[in-house]
Amino acid sequence: MSKILVIGEISDGKLNAGTAKVMAAATAIGGEVTIALLGADVAAAAEGASKLAGVSKVLKVERAENAHILAATFAPQIVELSKGYSHVLFPGTAFGKDIAPRVAAKLDVQQVSDIMAVHGASSFDRPTYAGNAILTVDAPAESTIVATVRLASFTAVAEGGSAAIEAASTSAVLPTHTRFVKLEAQKSERPDLQAANKVVSGGRALGSADAFKIIYSFADKLGAAVGASRAAVDSGYVPNDLQVGQTGKIIAPELYFAIGISGAIQHLAGIKDARTIVAINKDPEAPIFEIADYGLVGDLFSVVPEMESKV
Amino acid sequence: MKALVSVKRVVDYNVRIQVKPDGSGVVTDGVKFSMNPFDEIAMEEAVRLKEKGKITEIIAVTIGGAKCEETLRTALAFGADRAVHVKEEGDIQPLTAAKALAAVFKKEGANLFLLGKQAIDDDANQTGQMVAALLDLPQATFASKVELEAAKVTVTREVDAGLETLELDLPAIVTTDLRLNEPRYLKLPDIMKAKKKPLEAISFESLGVTAAAGLKTAKVSAPPKRSKGVMVKTVDELVSALKAKGLV
Ligand SMILES: Cc1cc2nc3c(=O)[nH]c(=O)nc-3n(C[C@H](O)[C@H](O)[C@H](O)COP(=O)(O)OP(=O)(O)OC[C@H]3O[C@@H](n4cnc5c(N)ncnc54)[C@H](O)[C@@H]3O)c2cc1C
Numbered sequence: 001m002s003k004i005l006v007i008g009e010i011s012d013g014k015l016n017a018g019t020a021k022v023m024a025a026a027t028a029i030g031g032e033v034t035i036a037l038l039g040a041d042v043a044a045a046a047e048g049a050s051k052l053a054g055v056s057k058v059l060k061v062e063r064a065e066n067a068h069i070l071a072a073t074f075a076p077q078i079v080e081l082s083k084g085y086s087h088v089l090f091p092g093t094a095f096g097k098d099i100a101p102r103v104a105a106k107l108d109v110q111q112v113s114d115i116m117a118v119h120g121a122s123s124f125d126r127p128t129y130a131g132n133a134i135l136t137v138d139a140p141a142e143s144t145i146v147a148t149v150r151l152a153s154f155t156a157v158a159e160g161g162s163a164a165i166e167a168a169s170t171s172a173v174l175p176t177h178t179r180f181v182k183l184e185a186q187k188s189e190r191p192d193l194q195a196a197n198k199v200v201s202g203g204r205a206l207g208s209a210d211a212f213k214i215i216y217s218f219a220d221k222l223g224a225a226v227g228a229s230r231a232a233v234d235s236g237y238v239p240n241d242l243q244v245g246q247t248g249k250i251i252a253p254e255l256y257f258a259i260g261i262s263g264a265i266q267h268l269a270g271i272k273d274a275r276t277i278v279a280i281n282k283d284p285e286a287p288i289f290e291i292a293d294y295g296l297v298g299d300l301f302s303v304v305p306e307m308e309s310k311v
Numbered sequence: 312m313k314a315l316v317s318v319k320r321v322v323d324y325n326v327r328i329q330v331k332p333d334g335s336g337v338v339t340d341g342v343k344f345s346m347n348p349f350d351e352i353a354m355e356e357a358v359r360l361k362e363k364g365k366i367t368e369i370i371a372v373t374i375g376g377a378k379c380e381e382t383l384r385t386a387l388a389f390g391a392d393r394a395v396h397v398k399e400e401g402d403i404q405p406l407t408a409a410k411a412l413a414a415v416f417k418k419e420g421a422n423l424f425l426l427g428k429q430a431i432d433d434d435a436n437q438t439g440q441m442v443a444a445l446l447d448l449p450q451a452t453f454a455s456k457v458e459l460e461a462a463k464v465t466v467t468r469e470v471d472a473g474l475e476t477l478e479l480d481l482p483a484i485v486t487t488d489l490r491l492n493e494p495r496y497l498k499l500p501d502i503m504k505a506k507k508k509p510l511e512a513i514s515f516e517s518l519g520v521t522a523a524a525g526l527k528t529a530k531v532s533a534p535p536k537r538s539k540g541v542m543v544k545t546v547d548e549l550v551s552a553l554k555a556k557g558l559v
């Protein structure tokens with residue numbers, strides 16, 4: 001039977017919503033699942049993790065050095081914690097992508113990146129070429145399987161569990177060659193892009209940070225999160241953490257608006273799992289219309305305010 | 312100070328990928344190949360650091376078959392001083408690549424290793440982190456700003472919450488994100504000059520590297536197609552369709 005170690009991610013002291021999706025992948029693999037949480041004080045996150053359905057045990061790995069997430073200090077601890085587990089799963093977020101390969105290399109195993117479907121304990125689907133070619137891969141079953149989970153492919157497990165919370169420690173010697181300096185977080189009252197049910201994204205067509213306000217305003221009316229194409233981010237209309245796509249965030253909302261976005265394959269890679277895609281573009285030939293559920297040809301500067309007044 | 316930059320030959324980012332009907336892979340015959348865009352950014356960063364006088368030598372390295380020499384020539388045209396070609400055919404998975412690159416980094420005695428954060432073919436996003444693990448060196452992934460000093464490098468990283476800054480002692484491993492810089496347009500004289508720059512071919516064997524056990528690809532398939540939607544004529548039509556589905 002598989003023994004699975006899920007590395008939980010903590011954001012602002014609480015369990016990140018992605019962990020419940022990693023749990024869904026762990027449940028599909030089947031077996032006994034432990035969630036490990038590393039931090040200086042992980043009490044609140046451990047509380048959240050213990051309630052997730054299917055969790056047998058939550059490990060609190062608390063030490064002062066864990067106050068900041070650093071791959072160089074987290075990886076040796078996770079390597080030690082992974083002893084006796086068949087799988088070590090990370091969320092496919094910046095956090096997981098940074099740390100997982102460092103753990104895999106230390107365990108001398110290849111890593112499975114971005115699991116999007118589970119066929120068995122060691123057989124998985126993963127995307128390549130911006131999601132345009134899906135590989136079904138078999139990992140050697142005799143060694144530990146280290147993987148990241150593509151969150152957009154899984155539905156969060158429900159709450160209702162009541163797993164035991166235990167303190168755990170390691171004897172890992174932590175390097176001091178990497179030091180945290182600062183985090184410039186974008187504080188926003190709006191829903192989180194990666195967890196939101198509705199997302200409104202704007203592209204290069206907006207033309208300026210000021211003009212992008214019509215996207216925010218429409219999103220607020222819908223209670224939606226705001227996203228953007230790479231072109232909009234590169235042009236400085238919005239901060240980088242709003243980028244959706246192959247190299248930005250991969251999302252799966254119920255409703256996605258692509259406004260003034262052409263539909264480059266790298267952008268589409270981020271929205272393939274959206275339930276309903278609405279595209280607004282003045283060019284009837286824009287590739288975004290090939291994948292949109294609803295397309296409207298028009299000038300966004302008149303269409304968006306009209307939509308806002310009518311929803 | 313020496314910088315090593317790894318570059319990979321990949322299917323160009325503008326190519327529409329076709330999966331072969333027999334599920335054995337993607338069509339690569341007659342398809343345009345280029346340097347992985349993230350590696351161009353890594354090359355550009357190294358060249359800028361050299362132009363600022365922070366780096367004295369740039370070494371470009373690639374792993375792959377004979378055709379990858381083109382990619383190294385491109386790196387030399389960017390401004391690498393010399394190139395190392397680890398000549399190995401076949402499917403080279405990230406841990407194996409990382410072992411070879413770590414060996415080259417050590418052999419060259421480099422202080423900074425710049426890699427793209429991911430290659431746009433396998434999208435693995437692993438190699439830089441694995442090199443850092445194998446050498447027990449600091450890593451800063453997804454860099455959008457790199458400030459190099461004599462004994463340390465300060466890197467701003469694109470993380471999910473915003474921008475994070477880390478300070479790393481050298482030697483260090485840095486992987487590049489899209490907003491680090493905009494790679495220059497290569498000029499003909501630089502391309503010509505690149506043809507004469509030194510390029511050394513070596514093998515896994517000479518580096519003492521053996522391929523790590525790999526993942527087996529059982530099949531390659533095309534993603535499920537989204538069914539073609541409908542074009543609406545007016546905002547009213549759109550809003551009522553979305554309302555009917557309970558979406559707004
Ligand atoms: C390695 C790599 C990774 C990348 N990763 C990503 C990624 O993660 N995410 C991403 O988004 N991109 C990514 N890109 C970039 C991608 O290739 C495109 O360049 C980008 O998505 C284009 O953004 P856009 O659609 O906003 O701009 P454009 O392609 O310029 O499209 C603008 C659109 O707006 C329309 N328009 C103009 N004016 C109006 C108006 N008044 N009303 C209505 N419509 C209007 C135009 O018809 C056009 O279709 C990546 C590229 C590379 C090389």
